[in-house]
Amino acid sequence: MDLKAILDIYQSLRPIMPRHRAGAGVRGGRLRDVIGEFDALFLDGYGVLNRGGDAVAGAAALLEMAESRDMPVLVVTNGASNDEAVIGNKYAGMGLPITPAQVVSSRSVLTHWLVHQRPQSWRRLGVADSGVADVVVAGLEQLRLDAASRADWGRCDAIALMGASQWDADWHARLAEVAAAGCPILIANPDVAAPQPSHFSCEPGQIGWRLLHENRAEVHWFGKPHAAHFELAVERFKAQYGREISDRRRIAMVGDSLHTDILGGAAAGFSTVLVTGEGLFSNGGADAALAATGLMPDIIVERI
Numbered sequence: 434m435d436l437k438a439i440l441d442i443y444q445s446l447r448p449i450m451p452r453h454r455a456g457a458g459v460r461g462g463r464l465r466d467v468i469g470e471f472d473a474l475f476l477d478g479y480g481v482l483n484r485g486g487d488a489v490a491g492a493a494a495l496l497e498m499a500e501s502r503d504m505p506v507l508v509v510t511n512g513a514s515n516d517e518a519v520i521g522n523k524y525a526g527m528g529l530p531i532t533p534a535q536v537v538s539s540r541s542v543l544t545h546w547l548v549h550q551r552p553q554s555w556r557r558l559g560v561a562d563s564g565v566a567d568v569v570v571a572g573l574e575q576l577r578l579d580a581a582s583r584a585d586w587g588r589c590d591a592i593a594l595m596g597a598s599q600w601d602a603d604w605h606a607r608l609a610e611v612a613a614a615g616c617p618i619l620i621a622n623p624d625v626a627a628p629q630p631s632h633f634s635c636e637p638g639q640i641g642w643r644l645l646h647e648n649r650a651e652v653h654w655f656g657k658p659h660a661a662h663f664e665l666a667v668e669r670f671k672a673q674y675g676r677e678i679s680d681r682r683r684i685a686m687v688g689d690s691l692h693t694d695i696l697g698g699a700a701a702g703f704s705t706v707l708v709t710g711e712g713l714f715s716n717g718g719a720d721a722a723l724a725a726t727g728l729m730p731d732i733i734v735e736r737i
Contacts, residue, residue, distance in 0.1 A: 434633050436718045439626045442642050443692035444726060450658050450692065451700035456731035458723070464687060464706060464737040465495050471704065472683040473674075474499055475666060477657075478510035478520070480689030480712020481737060485630045488527040489711045495737045496530050505674045506535060509666045509686070511656040511693060513540040513621035513637070514565040514596035534673055537666040539656025540568075543593065543621040545665065546655060547573060552590075559589035559616075561608060562596045580604040586611050593619040594637040605640065612650035623656045623693060628712045657688075658697025687737070689713045691728040705730040708737060 461467050468474075476482060482492045499506050508531055512520055517540070521533030547558070547570045559576045560568055568575055576585040578592070580603040586592075592608065612618050620641035626633035644650040656662050663686075667678060678684065681702035688694020688705075689712025698705045707730040709719040723729060 434626055434635070434639075436633075436713070436716075436722075439633060439713070440691075440722055440726065442625045442639060445646070446638075446642060446692070449654065450696055451660055453696045453699040453728070455727065455729040456695075456699065456705055458729045459732050461732055461734045462736070463491070464708065464734050465491070465498055467706075467732055467734070468495075468498060468502070468504070471504070471685040473505040473507075473670065473678075473685070475507050475509045475684060475686045475698070475703065477686075477688035477690070477694050477712075478508055478512055478524075479627045480715075481687055481708055482508065482524065482529060482531075483527060484628055484711055484715075486527075487630075488524075488529055489737065491737050492527075493529055500530065505670060505676065506531075507666055507670060507673070508536045509657065509662065510536065511539045511622045511624045511636075511638075511662075513538060513543065513656070514562070514598070516540060516566050519566065534669075537662070537669045539621050539623070539662055540566075540595065542659075542662045542665055543619060543655040544568065544570060546661070555590040557588055557590050559585065559592035561592055561594055561604065562599050564598045565595040568593060568595070578607075580607050583607075587614075589616055591617040591619055593621055594640055595621045597635050597637050597640060600635055600640065605643070608640070609644060609648050609650075612644050613648045615651070617651040617653060618644055619653045619655065621655050623654050623659070624690070626713075628689070628715060657690075657693040658700065660697075660701060663697060663701035663703070685732075691722060691726055691730075695728050695730045699730075704732070706732045706734060708734055710735040711737075
């Protein structure tokens with residue numbers, strides 16, 4: 434996919450996204466130059482801290498600067514394929530001082546909902562990507578689904594999309610079939626695409642969009658830009674750092690995506706910082722996207 438196609442999908446999903454306030458769009462060179470304006474950082478993962486399997490240049494220095502200022506940092510990520518221990522250890526392996534306790538993933542948002550709010554009649558959850566970690570919820574049997582076989586697809590009370598690494602036409606046809614028959618689809622990662630070193634990868638949000646528009650499916654969304662993810666991050670902040678948040682504007686939601694990080698962060702009451710040099714807009718197009726979407730962050734920086 435190219436950038437325009439990605440933005441077009443996000444724009445078509447605006448009706449299900451929260452309302453937000455527009456920022457001033459102040460231009461800056463690097464995030465570290467404006468870090469003093471905030472009391473805490475909520476950082477996206479892909480496009481801010483890493484691109485593919487490599488840490489972004491300057492990420493370690495930024496985190497060290499925050500630590501030297503006793504500034505709390507959380508990674509608020511739509512990555513849902515693995516649990517937060519794996520994600521945190523991944524960053525540690527990149528040389529970044531991030532612990533699992535500092536990661537708030539959209540997987541956790543889905544798991545919390547399944548534990549506390551799912552319909553009582555649900556007993557079987559299908560997971561439609563064998564490359565993702567188990568979804569462990571008491572009273573809910575997990576069924577691993579295979580696109581080559583019809584076994585178990587029709588037995589699911591709902592199907593969760595945690596990742597899209599195996600997605601192809603066969604996978605989509607099988608999912609569309611059960612979705613059209615009334616099986617709810619749970620999108621644990623609302624990202625439409627993720628920046629890789631040489632391309633944009635397909636992510637579950639894109640599949641959810643197709644099901645919603647092509648099959649009139651019942652689709653539930655978990656993760657940024659939706660409010661539950663940010664509320665879970667606030668609770669994690671309090672638990673991890675033992676501090677109350679008196680003014681959410683003193684927290685910066687930093688990301689590379691207008692529709693997940695910036696819109697969602699602004700709707701949750703945080704200040705927002707768009708990074709244009711490493712993620713979604715690393716090959717340009719940020720100014721045109723800002724004009725076309727009206728999603729203006731508080732601060733725009735090229736690098737962290």
